[in-house]
Amino acid sequence: MDNVSRRDFLKLGAATAALPAGLTANAAAAATAKTTGGKSSPTYMFFNSAEAAFIEAATERLIPPDATGPSARQSEVPRFIDRQLSGAWGTGERLYRSGPWREGSVSQGYQLPFTPAELFRSALHGITADVQNEHQRDFAQLAPDVQDAYLKELEAGKRTIGDVPSQLFFQSLWEMTIEGYFGDPVYGGNKDMAAWSMVGFPGAYADYYDLVDQHNLVYRRAPISLGQDGRGMIHLRPVNATTPPGNAAAGHSGTAHGAKNKK
């Protein structure tokens, strides 16, 4: 490893290690965020303010905060979903969109004309009216246990929210929540890779050749994102591993792998 990338590595390791388990918005994000109701929100490109309020509140119940790891909102899952829906995925990338449209069996999967963006827009419109009708207030203003009960009814297909079956909307919301929580931070979620740190997934590393046969290795390393390649770090062999007593030592000084990242 040359001196420059080693110094960068040490800096990154120290910065990541210093982060608390439950993360708060960092200064850079705060600078571009606006403030609503005392909490910061990203600049939304797809959601209007009512939709954003629901998405922020609902995803926070799907993955709530505690000391184990970040919540959906702490991971910026709402920003991830907003970006997905405002881009190619939202407009139906890779979705076969020719009719005729017919209701199929469960085995036949999704058979509605909505793109993901249209599906969210329609369902969120229906949910706003449905929650107002039931509770005379917005979802975000409900108590957490009331929010959970409502989400469970969406999940079970028991709410009428317009043309989109409520269980289908719930399933889409949950899938995108997971994607935003565990996907690479370059897509706008998984802030500070805290969800990866929570489970111990190291991210975009390319090489565990020297570690794979060190069985029962206790491996701890700050995760790495696609966005960090500019530091020339992706191809480093992982270091800083520790082994429990009785196992072979994991000591391995980092070496650059792959000519393209050598400086």
Place this chain on the structure above:
Amino acid sequence: MATRLPEVDAVLLGVGLVGTMLGRELTRAGLKVVGLERGDPRSTVPDFQSPQMHDELRYSIHQGLMQDSARETVTFRNRDSETALPVRRFASFLPGTGVGGAAVHWNGQTYRFQDSDFRMRSRVLERYGAKIMGEDLRVQDWGVTAADLEPHYDRFEYLLGTSGRAGNIGGAKQPGGNPFEDSRSRDYPTPPMKEPYGSALFRRAAESLGYHPFPQPSSNLSQPYTNPEGMELKTCMFCGFCERFACEHYAKSSPQTILLPKLLGDKRFTLRTRCQVLRINLDSGRKQATGVTYVDGAGREFEQPARLVIVGMFALNNVRMLLLSGIGIAYDPQTEKGVVGRNYAYQTVSGAQVFFDESVNINPYMRSGASGTVIADFVSDNFDHGPLGFVGGAFIGEAMSHGRPIEFHPVPPGTPPWGLEWKRAVARHYNHTSSLTVHGSSAAVRQNHLDLDPTYKDAWGLPLLRMTFDFPDNDVRMSAYLTQKAQDIARAMIGGTAGRQVAAAPRKGPYTITQYQTTHNTGGTIMGADRSSSVVNPYLQSWDVHNVFVIGASNFPQNASYNPTGTVGALAYRAAEAIVQRYLKSPGPLVQA
């Protein structure tokens, strides 16, 4: 109006694994060959490089290397009485696209089918009698034996550099290899991969129960290797981004790493990408193909005359191309007349999960596509089916390929599906869970078949392929029995330690296209010695149009317990040999009907 191009000796439909292999063999025999590929040209550098390649959302969730279902999909129903509807987004299976085809994003599991698979019908009848076959079962013999294919398996494995340990060389059993394999002429070209921790735990548990674990044969390589074509492959780094991804390391055997640069350097070969073949054209007597009609990336239509047509696309697309071209008679499940589209089969995959306590660190992200340890004790006819009431089998193994967390975040049964308890369970179990695979065979039955959809069309206005499939009762029984065996091994893995548990679920119907299972779609252009029950002869030559060869897993009369690519490669080399050594000298049927 199509522009007519100068005639060539051979045209390849698809430049994936089969197209690249056939292209190489035919150009080497002196033929002028054009390869038509519907997708983009791709190379290890710069297309497959990190960090972009290590993007789970782009490649695994959003299927960046796969067939675009917006333009070309299939329709699906469980049974003939239903109306088939389009698979609007691929999920259960993921056909690839682009130069190199699915062999770019495959996992590299490289098996040989057994002789008892190739003679399945004869073998079952000999050993058990007709009663074990339910009335709907249509399993057949392939028209080849393991001995016929051995030299071609061998050649294919040495092309790929497959890493493994032989179990039977020239009839002599080899310690540590698969004791059930048929005799092979020599050992694998490279030794087995390193064994990850979960696989080692599986091996010890399987041995304690009297089974015979062996390292899964892998075409992610254990060491550097130079193949007979002079292509150099490198050592797999266990990066955990293999299946659904392309390899940045030159360590996964794919056309780009084993053969394609040699083919592209041959002046007799021309590659045309972004070319969608609409149909194979026939002469007025419909006994010979005259070439193909295709549309290029700009929408212009061309006729490419050719003396020989090699259909080497994904299995489902091979079937569709014959139906669109009117080659062979389409299968009718009511009358059982016709052959094209019959014996569509799949893979009956299930699994068991082993939830350890936090003293066991599985490190699931330190994996390769094909690393792992498996047993063949329940493969094919390696066990007595007499009392069991089903045919076929499965390999069982610990062959995890990744720990990418969007897809992999296991929680034990009873965990709430979301919320705080879910999050805590994910954090608790992610690094302490091992998954066992039960990779089951798929029997052909009368009612499962492929034909053209009467309603839905692709982006070029042609009918989509229609799939009618559900898991046969035979396979549901097989899965129940063998998933229980996997569960027993999983229990042996956890021993009596507190804080550990096992979860398992056999495969049950109805088959649903909403959940990923496998991309081992087989049949529809099946091979056989009898033209009344097969589409191609044992050299993969169309019974109806002798200058059309159809090559791929669409040739399988039913699917076996193992992954299909090794057998596709062996069949492709055998067909190439027959074309070069016999057909070119005397064009005509290689087998008299």
